Amino acid sequence: MPKGRFLNHKGKNRRFTNPEELEEQRRREEKERQWRQERGEESSSEEEEAGDKEKNKSSSSDSESESEEEEEHVKAKGVENLIEVENPNRVQKKTKKLSSLNENLQSAKPELSRKEREELERQRATAHYQKMHAEGKTEEARADLARLAIIKQQRAEAARLREEEKKQKELAKQAKTAQTQKALVVLHYLVIYLHLIHL
Known part of the structure; x- marks a missing residue:
């Protein structure tokens, strides 16, 4: 079997449908449907399907004539057109009403x-x-709420401690700046005193 080629079980090449052909076929069907709508033959695809089904079910004489017409349109295979044979395995599609x-x-x-x-x-x-968990009626929800209350309390305590530390640092910083100010004042007076002595 050659590489890169797809073969079916009969040894023939596979033929894949080209997407462009599919798109062209869809466009043709759309144009045909619009043309029918313009002529008033079709109001919608659902009504057409329902109408076709009702027409097929309307009377037995109509369905017999339609089946004869369908047989005429179907291309005969082999000796099918010469001899009429009833095939017991052939299943005829029975149309059903949409409402049923x-x-x-x-x-x-x-x-x-x-x-x-x-x-x-x-x-x-x-x-x-x-739902019960959201309302707080389960054991797990109660445990979660208790844990949450403990965590909130711990966080509040930690925030309070941080505030106190911050205040202490600010007080220490203010005391230190006050001390340096005093030292500078004393040093300034000392410099003045020394300056007066030298004069």
């Missing part, structure tokens, strides 16, 4: 598996615990 599908979905309650039920119960329990 919605009713079935609304009336049926989803059955949850054991894991899903346990997960929901676990989520409810955690939400209830968090």
Whole structure:
């Protein structure tokens, strides 16, 4: 098998759809839809789908004629067009009304598996615990509040001690500056006295 090439199980090259082709196809479909809206054939894609389903279900004669038309449009393979064969394995798609599908979905309650039920119960329990914890009704919340009160008290005490130390430092600094001022005054007088003696 050559390197760098993708081969399928039949030995043929794979063909990947080009993103530009997909974008071009989307644009074409959008233009077609807008053209239909302008002509009034289509008001919305949902209404078109619902209308198509209602048309298919409207009468059995219509559905028979449509199925004949669909068979004519489908390209026959092999001897299919020569011999009519009923294939028991062929499953025909049955169209269902949108309203009946919605009713079935609304009336049926989803059955949850054991894991899903346990997960929901676990989520409810955690939400209830968090609510009780926020209100302060759990043991852990009470312990946290007591610890918080102790920490607040310690922080207040530490702040008070820092304030006292700061005041003591300021007093010491003021005393030191007062002492240096006195020393400077004494030194000044001493210099004056010495100066007078020399004269």
